[in-house]
Amino acid sequence: MTTFDLSEYLASRRAAIDRALDRYIGAQPGHNHTVWRAMRYGLFPGGKRIRPILTLAASELFGGKQEDLLPFACAIEMIHAYSLIHDDLPALDDDDLRRGAPAAHKVFGEGMALLAGDGLLTEAFCLLSAAEVRKALAPDLLSELIHEIGCAVGVAGLVGGQAADLEAEEREVDLAAVEFVHVRKTGALIHASVRVGARVAGAKGAELRQISRYGEYLGLAFQIADDVMDHQGEELESRAESGRKERRKATYPSIVGVAQAKERLAELLQEAVNQLTCFGSGAEPLRAIATQVVGRALSEELSSKIEEKHP
Amino acid sequence: MTTFDLSEYLASRRAAIDRALDRYIGAQPGHNHTVWRAMRYGLFPGGKRIRPILTLAASELFGGKQEDLLPFACAIEMIHAYSLIHDDLPALDDDDLRRGAPAAHKVFGEGMALLAGDGLLTEAFCLLSAAEVRKALAPDLLSELIHEIGCAVGVAGLVGGQAADLEAEEREVDLAAVEFVHVRKTGALIHASVRVGARVAGAKGAELRQISRYGEYLGLAFQIADDVMDHQGEELESRAESGRKERRKATYPSIVGVAQAKERLAELLQEAVNQLTCFGSGAEPLRAIATQVVGRALSEELSSKIEEKHP
Numbered sequence: 001m002t003t004f005d006l007s008e009y010l011a012s013r014r015a016a017i018d019r020a021l022d023r024y025i026g027a028q029p030g031h032n033h034t035v036w037r038a039m040r041y042g043l044f045p046g047g048k049r050i051r052p053i054l055t056l057a058a059s060e061l062f063g064g065k066q067e068d069l070l071p072f073a074c075a076i077e078m079i080h081a082y083s084l085i086h087d088d089l090p091a092l093d094d095d096d097l098r099r100g101a102p103a104a105h106k107v108f109g110e111g112m113a114l115l116a117g118d119g120l121l122t123e124a125f126c127l128l129s130a131a132e133v134r135k136a137l138a139p140d141l142l143s144e145l146i147h148e149i150g151c152a153v154g155v156a157g158l159v160g161g162q163a164a165d166l167e168a169e170e171r172e173v174d175l176a177a178v179e180f181v182h183v184r185k186t187g188a189l190i191h192a193s194v195r196v197g198a199r200v201a202g203a204k205g206a207e208l209r210q211i212s213r214y215g216e217y218l219g220l221a222f223q224i225a226d227d228v229m230d231h232q233g234e235e236l237e238s239r240a241e242s243g244r245k246e247r248r249k250a251t252y253p254s255i256v257g258v259a260q261a262k263e264r265l266a267e268l269l270q271e272a273v274n275q276l277t278c279f280g281s282g283a284e285p286l287r288a289i290a291t292q293v294v295g296r297a298l299s300e301e302l303s304s305k306i307e308e309k310h311p
Numbered sequence: 312m313t314t315f316d317l318s319e320y321l322a323s324r325r326a327a328i329d330r331a332l333d334r335y336i337g338a339q340p341g342h343n344h345t346v347w348r349a350m351r352y353g354l355f356p357g358g359k360r361i362r363p364i365l366t367l368a369a370s371e372l373f374g375g376k377q378e379d380l381l382p383f384a385c386a387i388e389m390i391h392a393y394s395l396i397h398d399d400l401p402a403l404d405d406d407d408l409r410r411g412a413p414a415a416h417k418v419f420g421e422g423m424a425l426l427a428g429d430g431l432l433t434e435a436f437c438l439l440s441a442a443e444v445r446k447a448l449a450p451d452l453l454s455e456l457i458h459e460i461g462c463a464v465g466v467a468g469l470v471g472g473q474a475a476d477l478e479a480e481e482r483e484v485d486l487a488a489v490e491f492v493h494v495r496k497t498g499a500l501i502h503a504s505v506r507v508g509a510r511v512a513g514a515k516g517a518e519l520r521q522i523s524r525y526g527e528y529l530g531l532a533f534q535i536a537d538d539v540m541d542h543q544g545e546e547l548e549s550r551a552e553s554g555r556k557e558r559r560k561a562t563y564p565s566i567v568g569v570a571q572a573k574e575r576l577a578e579l580l581q582e583a584v585n586q587l588t589c590f591g592s593g594a595e596p597l598r599a600i601a602t603q604v605v606g607r608a609l610s611e612e613l614s615s616k617i618e619e620k621h622p
Contacts, residue, residue: 028466028467030467031466031467031471032466032471032472032474032475032478034474034478035466035470035471035474036466039466086425086426086429089402089425090421091400091402091420091421091422091424091425092422092425092426109402110401110402111402111403111477112474112477113402114397114400114402114403114425115397115403115470115473115474115477117429118397118428118429118432118470118473119465119466119470119471119474121429121432121433122432122461122464122465122466122469122470123461123465123466125436125457125461126458126461126462126465128457129454129455129457129458129461130458131458133454134451134454134455134458138450139449139450139451139453139454140445140450142450142454143440143444143445143450143453143454143457144440144445146436146439146440146454146457147437147440147441147442147445150433150434150436150437150440151437153433154430154433154434154437155339155342155343155346155347155350155430155433155434156339156342158433159346159426159429159430159433160342160343160346160430161343162426162429163343163345163346163423163426163430164343166422166423166426167343167345
């Protein structure tokens with residue numbers, strides 16, 4: 001048994017990310033303050049910061065220095081925050097609440113929320129190419145990483161997944177279509193979070209492929225876990241309380257049922273942690289993150305099976 | 312007198328840009344096709360392509376090769392197209408028509424139009440960091456240029472200008488506030504279009520500063536010219552025909568009147584072309600573009616004064 005303390009690990013990484021985000025997105029003189037406030041509203045207090053924590057955790061495995069990684073971790077979180085603000089707009093999911101608080105468009109109006117999302121996305125690319133990042137990294141690697149992040153959140157990734165998701169609302173979809181959406185809308189950025197962390201720290205070849213597959217399995221599992229949790233939550237909570245308007249969204253549990261979705265989830269988690277075996281105890285944070293993030297949606301019985309294989 | 316043929320120049324550059332855009336944003340297998348179609352709808356047939364043409368023209372002055380410049384020119388046009396799609400959404404300007412055709416959100420729905428804008432912005436950064444660009448350019452210059460473009464369209468630039476514009480609708484604004492918006496919402500990307508073209512072609516130091524100032528004056532003049540044209544157009548055309556909802560937008564002509572706005576415009580145009588004097592006849596395209604773009608809003612009398620100084 002390891003003595004690794006996941007709660008402490010997550011809290012310390014999260015604090016470092018929050019401090020860095022606060023520094024990158026502080027109000028600047030001479031700019032429009034409202035759009036900054038709306039951008040910060042989308043960033044703070046924020047959620048679990050899973051994506052930037054994955055970036056840090058993947059880099060630590062290859063000896064990366066946290067200060068070199070924080071701009072990447074924060075840019076990824078800013079992109080995630082932009083996607084949530086736009087997703088909550090009436091034109092897309094039309095959610096009035098985000099993490100129990102009014103969505104950005106309810107506080108700042110739709111126009112300002114739209115611009116705050118645009119601002120977060122754009123400033124993420126500004127941050128990735130900022131002088132302090134250019135100084136710390138080999139310039140050819142830096143532009144490759146900008147490309148990797150851009151593609152993960154462009155039409156082949158996040159935006160394409162959102163578009164497919166939007167279209168899926170209007171027709172019957174099968175499991176393949178749901179997976180198409182998940183892999184792009186959620187999976188691609190999680191995958192990139194892991195890969196970018198590893199690459200900044202110098203991972204290459206077989207090791208990079210291995211850690212990439214971890215990110216790929218985890219990315220898909222993450223969305224299914226969310227949907228399983230939502231599905232179970234909905235049985236406890238009324239739609240009105242959740243702030244979510246009535247919409248038909250195809251998910252793993254809605255197509256194959258909760259039990260089978262959980263089976264699939266357990267398989268994906270198993271595959272994710274299997275990819276880490278070769279890295280030994282240094283991969284404990286990545287293993288523990290996957291197990292916690294995905295495991296919360298599994299029954300104790302399924303969870304324990306996975307832990308047994310990776311003591 | 313020069314024999315430079317501006318119409319031919321613009322047509323040939325525009326054709327090269329359109330071919331390149333068509334290549335960069337062609338439908339890709341395995342992606343969501345609707346969002347690609349919506350992105351292409353925002354790009355084609357497009358407007359005058361002034362920004363990417365400025366990028367090419369500025370680079371030609373310093374001996375840049377068109378093939379190296381096209382990714383930058385096209386990324387800038389994609390960013391411009393994204394800003395128009397988002398600007399037309401009901402949450403912002405609520406325009407049903409764009410260049411005489413239905414706005415993207417009227418054809419594809421608000422959600423898909425929002426995503427098409429997000430896609431164009433993201434794919435612009437993908438394109439800037441693509442393998443073919445990385446191969447052609449010194450990697451440290453490339454990441455500096457990505458930063459320059461990002462900052463021009465982030466909160467210090469386009470997004471900040473849009474936000475200030477949105478807020479200005481709700482209160483009385485003075486000329487300084489209007490200029491704050493113009494410099495950011497329109498000026499910053501035009502300025503960057505010129506600078507990036509020059510920098511890719513190797514411009515540095517005093518020459519780069521000179522051409523930058525040209526871009527700065529032109530950027531501000533461009534928006535005032537547009538507003539003067541709109542102001543005059545509105546006297547001919549009913550609001551209903553223009554497809555634009557009734558809104559109070561502060562502009563140069565609405566604050567100081569058309570005559571004074573035109574005086575200011577003539578000054579700015581004069582300053583812009585003054586910056587080009589040191590470059591001699593090689594700057595003829597840049598001079599002619601400024602004179603045409605801005606001059607269309609001037610009376611013949613004011614236009615001819617400027618041409619006299621730069622025969």
